[in-house]
Amino acid sequence: MQPIVRALEERDQDAVIALSLRAWAPVFASLEEVLGESGVYSQMHPDWRVDQMEAVRAACDAEGMRVWVAEVDTVVGFVAARLDHRESMGEIYMIAVDPAHQRTGIGSLLTSCALRWFKDSGMALAMVETGGDPGHAPARRTYEQAGFVHLPIARYFKKL
Numbered sequence: 095m096q097p098i099v100r101a102l103e104e105r106d107q108d109a110v111i112a113l114s115l116r117a118w119a120p121v122f123a124s125l126e127e128v129l130g131e132s133g134v135y136s137q138m139h140p141d142w143r144v145d146q147m148e149a150v151r152a153a154c155d156a157e158g159m160r161v162w163v164a165e166v167d168t169v170v171g172f173v174a175a176r177l178d179h180r181e182s183m184g185e186i187y188m189i190a191v192d193p194a195h196q197r198t199g200i201g202s203l204l205t206s207c208a209l210r211w212f213k214d215s216g217m218a219l220a221m222v223e224t225g226g227d228p229g230h231a232p233a234r235r236t237y238e239q240a241g242f243v244h245l246p247i248a249r250y251f252k253k254l
Contacts, residue, residue, distance in 0.1 A: 101163075102162060113170065114172070127228075156174075171204055183221055186221070
């Protein structure tokens, strides 16, 4: 069955939160592996599931944020995006695909939806941020396939 992309409805929010937690579990495991021994991970993410539930809920409810879901019988992915008219830039703020539906083109479909909105809204640039750890590798592939150019940025953390 072909996925459809449609605007988020209030009834979708629990499904979006649940799939995002499943999708991001390997990402947080990767972050813990990279940062764990330093004590930084436990300081930054004492309970990542609670933090992510709140972050997804806030993104879904944020003024100026557009959120779309991908549906294949049920909601299997989502993307939240926003515009910065001052910078003439659209930002993919948050995106997740249920692990059972990853590597099927749904992430690319959702990315394309956001990019189309940016272009139709007169934006000159699109931006997305993601991690450099192994857990974020699938996201980086999706963005590179969509034509995003990677700008390496170094961010350092130290537990005090």
